[in-house]
Amino acid sequence: MKTSHYRPEIHFTAKEGWINDPNGLVYENGNYHLFAQFYPGPVWGPMHWYHAVSRDLIHWEHLPVAMAPDELGYIYSGSAVIDTDNTSGFGEDGKPPMIAMFTHHWEEEGVPTNRHEQQSIAWSTDYINFHKYEGNPIIPSNMPDFRDPKVFKNPKGGWSVVMSGGDRALFYASDDLKNWRKTGEFGPEGNYSGGVWECPDFFPLTVNGEEKWVLLVSMGPFHDNHGSRTQYFVGDFDGEKFICDGRFDKPEFIDEGFDNYASVSYAGTDKCILVGWASNWVYAREIPTEEEGFRSCMTLAREFSLADTPLGGVRIAQKPITGEVFDEGKPSDGTLPGELFRLTVRGEGAGSVTLKNGNGESFTFGVNENNEMYIDRSNAGQKDFNAEFGTEWFSKYATGRLYQGSWEMDLIFDHELTELFIDGGTRALTNLVFPTAPYDQIETSGNASVTVHNGKA
Numbered sequence: 001m002k003t004s005h006y007r008p009e010i011h012f013t014a015k016e017g018w019i020n021d022p023n024g025l026v027y028e029n030g031n032y033h034l035f036a037q038f039y040p041g042p043v044w045g046p047m048h049w050y051h052a053v054s055r056d057l058i059h060w061e062h063l064p065v066a067m068a069p070d071e072l073g074y075i076y077s078g079s080a081v082i083d084t085d086n087t088s089g090f091g092e093d094g095k096p097p098m099i100a101m102f103t104h105h106w107e108e109e110g111v112p113t114n115r116h117e118q119q120s121i122a123w124s125t126d127y128i129n130f131h132k133y134e135g136n137p138i139i140p141s142n143m144p145d146f147r148d149p150k151v152f153k154n155p156k157g158g159w160s161v162v163m164s165g166g167d168r169a170l171f172y173a174s175d176d177l178k179n180w181r182k183t184g185e186f187g188p189e190g191n192y193s194g195g196v197w198e199c200p201d202f203f204p205l206t207v208n209g210e211e212k213w214v215l216l217v218s219m220g221p222f223h224d225n226h227g228s229r230t231q232y233f234v235g236d237f238d239g240e241k242f243i244c245d246g247r248f249d250k251p252e253f254i255d256e257g258f259d260n261y262a263s264v265s266y267a268g269t270d271k272c273i274l275v276g277w278a279s280n281w282v283y284a285r286e287i288p289t290e291e292e293g294f295r296s297c298m299t300l301a302r303e304f305s306l307a308d309t310p311l312g313g314v315r316i317a318q319k320p321i322t323g324e325v326f327d328e329g330k331p332s333d334g335t336l337p338g339e340l341f342r343l344t345v346r347g348e349g350a351g352s353v354t355l356k357n358g359n360g361e362s363f364t365f366g367v368n369e370n371n372e373m374y375i376d377r378s379n380a381g382q383k384d385f386n387a388e389f390g391t392e393w394f395s396k397y398a399t400g401r402l403y404q405g406s407w408e409m410d411l412i413f414d415h416e417l418t419e420l421f422i423d424g425g426t427r428a429l430t431n432l433v434f435p436t437a438p439y440d441q442i443e444t445s446g447n448a449s450v451t452v453h454n455g456k457a
């Protein structure tokens with residue numbers, strides 16, 4: 001059996017080695033910077049910050065590793081901003097500094113339970129070489145779970161940061177990005193993670209002419225939630241803390257696929273653009289891409305908005321950013337054009353699409369009789385690399401649509417990753433698949449008509 005190659009063409013991967021969370025997403029002067037949790041080996045290890053830059057969020061130039069572990073610990077997740085007014089004082093020759101705020105994670109060798117996490121910053125004026133601030137840590141602590149600072153401009157002036165403090169999200173404020181004071185907390189009410197909230201993000205979006213603030217929190221690998229997933233809340237920000245509109249009966253997720261975690265937004269863009277890590281802590285370390293020299297990719301960048309939906313009220317909607325990658329498409333003739341393509345599927349009532357290869361493997365998605373969008377990857381390809389990956393719990397999933405009547409689905413396929421959206425992106429399912437040969441046939445059932453768009457990176 002031939003092992004297909006899995007490295008995606010339009011999804012970000014490290015040149016060589018392991019990545020997890022996107023970090024420090026910041027835009028300046030036509031450049032989208034992407035940093036990532038990185039270890040130069042096949043699995044997670046003492047964390048560095050990888051660095052790459054793109055003009056279109058699709059093609060990436062790899063840059064030198066921005067930060068490596070030091071005596072304060074590993075370089076865990078965080079964010080970056082351009083300090084346009086030089087509030088930090090790190091600017092040079094009129095060039096505003098880029099400030100990265102991140103977590104220094106210290107643990108005793110061989111005893112990872114003996115640990116603490118503190119916040120630190122680093123600055124750069126060429127946006128390539130980073131200098132860690134000599135006053136680090138800027139928010140000292142003894143807490144074992146106190147991490148993932150996401151800096152944003154406070155609408156009332158100055159800077160704010162939202163970060164994880166164990167089972168809740170913490171808010172701090174600062175005028176200079178160096179001295180911080182705590183202003184608020186959110187949670188643990190509403191925390192369905194079974195433990196720690198990670199990688200929070202916080203941004204405003206407008207719906208029905210009203211500005212609302214959206215709080216994202218990533219929920220560790222909690223089995224009941226099908227592993228790692230990202231929950232969200234909609235509400236208001238009074239400049240100090242988040243006031244939730246109040247929905248606590250069940251978590252709402254930005255994406256109910258098995259493989260979208262730790263999504264965070266770009267700083268410095270007019271649009272709200274997020275990138276997530278396309279994997280799941282339950283099996284991420286074992287996905288069968290080691291021999292290709294990489295492990296894990298990011299989701300496509302997605303533009304987020306809020307939509308007022310007939311069946312679910314105000315919800316996140318997301319649209320992948322694909323630039324010029326896909327052609328205008330033609331009606332399906334039953335074959336698939338290689339390993340980078342997009343399918344637009346229109347239907348009404350129940351209908352499904354199956355991608356197949358000559359090795360008897362298939363990936364199915366569609367809408368069922370209960371008006372749910374679903375996926376089934378139980379027979380999609382390799383699955384024995386991990387004990388959980390092939391189980392039903394991590395293979396099949398259905399979620400209720402937020403609209404009734406006819407539907408349109410959008411599937412983007414890139415070697416190992418499927419990103420599926422319906423009803424303007426108000427539901428999303430992102431899932432890895434590892435077919436042993438490329439899917440080359442397509443079958444439909446029920447009411448579904450497919451347009452195939454060929455992709456070119």
Ligand code: FRU
Nearest residue numbers: 021037047076077198199262
């Ligand atoms: C989330 C996370 C973060 C942490 C990082 C470590 O995936 O656990 O909370 O900063 O990964 O790599």
